[in-house]
Amino acid sequence: MIEFRQVNKYYGDLRALADVSETIAHGEVVVICGPSGSGKSTLIRTINRLEEIDSGQILVDGIDIHAPDVRLDRLRSSIGFVFQQFNLFPHLSVLRNCTLAPIHLRGMRAAEARDRALAVLERVGVADKANALPSQLSGGQQQRVAIARALVMEPPLMLFDEPTSALDPEMVGEVLRVIRDLAHHGMTLVCVTHEMGFAREVADRILFMDQGFILERGSPREFFVNPQHARTRRFLADIRSPFPSD
Amino acid sequence: MTELIRNYGVYFLIGQFPHGPLGGLALTMLLGVAAVLLALPLGVLLALARISRRRLLHWPATAVVYVVRGTPALMVIFWAYFFLPALIGHKMGQVTTMLAALVIFNGTYFAEVVRAGIQGVGRGQMEAARALGLSHAKTLRWIVFPQALRNMLPSLVNQFVATLKETSLASIIGLQEVSFIASQVNSQVVVHPVAIYGALALTFFALCFGLSRLAHVLEKRVAVQRLELPQADG
């Protein structure tokens, strides 16, 4: 589904992505984790070209997304993206947030878009808030609406950039449950997150990044039980116990 | 004072109309409204050119804005008065001249207001819209502009008030707006300059202060409406 070939990206002198090569198969659920500044958010944002790369290739469904004849907007409408800061459109109701894209991009009729959106909002558990404005919703509800907004377009691929990092702890669970539900229905998901419990339970594979490199890649079992790199071990140790051993 | 009002009140309000062109306070307000209605679209175009990444649009627009904003309004009026007729090919009325000058001058100020408004909409909004697959144009139309407009409302009203005040400069080219008429009345009456110019000042104060207050009220109303639960769906 997604293929990275020797991808590099620089911010000035800083190497954000270093010779990244990886393949993500159809229906796979991949979690990307790592310390701050490791390049994980940058990597996921290159998939729909919210970030541009300096060298290398990225293929989505076999198509080179940087080819000159690529229709970027068309590509993006078939990839769902969920932001850390939700980025709902504050001047539109929840329902309108979700029907905007189907109506204006797919030419769907308003009534049909409305029904489709309500069904998806029902699925994520916020259908009763359809007519409210985003500012009237809690963080967890807003993020679920953001997921619904992306889902309405029925994308084969969904990307999550730290979807729960901006949420109060008690709302993290409701969002993770929605994402887990998507995973169980066979969607291709790539999720950048710090939620290791979620990774262990839901991911097919975990990628660990540090300083722009993918250091570790493996099934959750391999990752948690037998990490190869010292850096990975240190990361896992820091997560498990916040206080450094004396 | 009452005698002044009785003798010159109507003249002050509408000029020589109907025995001549419309003037006075009526002309001031008409000029102000017309100038704003024309300057705003010009401002939007200039703002879009300013933030565009295409050099052919960006540099000329930036140059125009810097030059016009570095020049006194009075100078812009003189340029319009002396040179626009030659540029266009035939004589222009005083009102048209003044209107042209006001539109050019305020267009650049609106451009800056619009530009700030657009750039004030968080980057995340743009990203979310593009990530959905909306084109640049659609993103501006449905996501950025509606939010920018709400940000810009107070500045837009401020600029309208400023435009109304600028119409007073038209008196220098002989246009019979309200300040010109005050001077005319003063040269006839001679002995009551304080009353006459005081009345002129008070008129502008009432007009401009009133508009600012109205805008303030409207702004609060708009904010409240957005918090109320809408009845219909979508």
Next chain:
Amino acid sequence: MSITGQFDFSVVTTGAYRSWLVSGLGLSLQLTAISLALSLPAAATVALMRLSGIRALRGLGTVYVEAVRNVPLLVHMMFWYFAMPELLPQSARNWLYEHDAESVCAVIALTLYTCAYMAEDIRSGVRAVPVTQLEAARALGFGFLSSMRRVILPQALRIVVPPLVSQTLNLWKNTSIATVIGTAELMYQAQRVETDSFRGVETFGVATLAYLSVSLMITAFATWFHHRFPARSP
């Protein structure tokens, strides 16, 4: 009127015309400098009045700012030159007319007008420093005045200087309006040269260039200040 034939800029850049324009430019710069020097402390005072805890002072400050800002500068100039002297005792009036009344009245109008806008900018600047900064300083143990001096005012200064520079730019452009009361500044001299020489493009071109040069210098200062002393948000 048509613009035919050659443009001959040397007509305006030599001889008597040149000296008229140069003296006009000189007076414009003087008006700006004097008004600025008077406006700044006055504006600081008014800003403090509007921020003070005493209701009467706050009210007075607000009345001043609103009264001045809602009336066009042209009307201010007319009032101070044509109306105000009538209110003075004869001896003061004589003194005024013997001592370049046009320039004096222009400075009074410009100072009062600019001061009102600057006062607002200073007030906004001080209020823009988050109250948490003061709390943090006090929590560390600094007294109120110390906190102001070490923490609040340095931050407020960075916020306040750009809008004040912007107002200075406006002041520079506003000096052109003094032509209406006969002050022999640049705009007045330009009109005088044009009337005498019929060289509109050259005269107004040179005058515009003069205005633009100073405007650009002021803007350049603002840009430099913004780069050297950016207002960091916490």
